[in-house]
Amino acid sequence: MVVIKKCNALIQNTENRMMLIDALEYELIDNLCESNDIQKASIKIDKENFIYNEEAPLKVVSGVININPYFEGNIKDHIIKNFQKKPFTTYLEDRYFHDFGLVDIEIFDSTDNKEGLPFYALICSEFNLNPESGRAITAFVSYSNLSTLESILNRDFILSIQEQKHFNGNLIEGNWKMLL
Known part of the structure; x- marks a missing residue:
């Protein structure tokens, strides 16, 4: 069963567990399943990953957090306590994984979860x-x-990034929220 949420989907795997996935990731998984050796193909993809550089420029992005229906607990607390200052990955249209660091996050309540x-x-x-x-x-x-x-198949949530903000001033960890 596939349930589409904006540009992401929920897919039911063989163990009846729902997974959050987007179209490019679905294409990747489909290609891996067609390969002769999924594990070897997966290792090759990880070797071609663009690794996170802690000296890279700071940027502000916005979007929504989509939560895996199987996640139990408070997702805001979970993210803030466990995933700030951690590397994240995205699979872009160039068909490569790219890493970036989540420095800080501001999560808002929503009436429509x-x-x-x-x-x-x-x-x-x-x-x-x-x-x-x-x-x-x-x-x-x-x-x-x-x-x-494995990270794709076992994630509790995804950041669905819809926009990157552009600022004229000097963007630093201490002032970014004031610029919003």
Whole structure:
């Protein structure tokens, strides 16, 4: 079963567990399943990953947080306590994984959790996160003990990035929220 949420979807796997996935990731998983050796193909993809550089410029992005229906607990607390100052990954239209750092995040309550929780985030990234095709960019936590594919299959939430903000002033961790 597939349930589409904006540019992301919920897909039911063989264990009847729902997974959050976007179109490019679905294409990637479909291609991996067609390969002769999924594990070897997955390792090759991870080797081609663009690794997070802590010296990259700071940027502000906004969007919504989509929560896996199987997640139990307070997602805002979960993200703020566990995933600030952590690397995240996105699979872009160039068909490569790109890492960036989540420096800080501001999560807002929503009356319509079906559309996700709105957020602004300060990230550290060498690439721009402006969706080229009008679709949101899906970003997820990069678990160091899991492959990228395993991280996709086991995520509690995704950042559905809809826009990168542009500022004329000097963007630093201490002032970014005042510029919103």
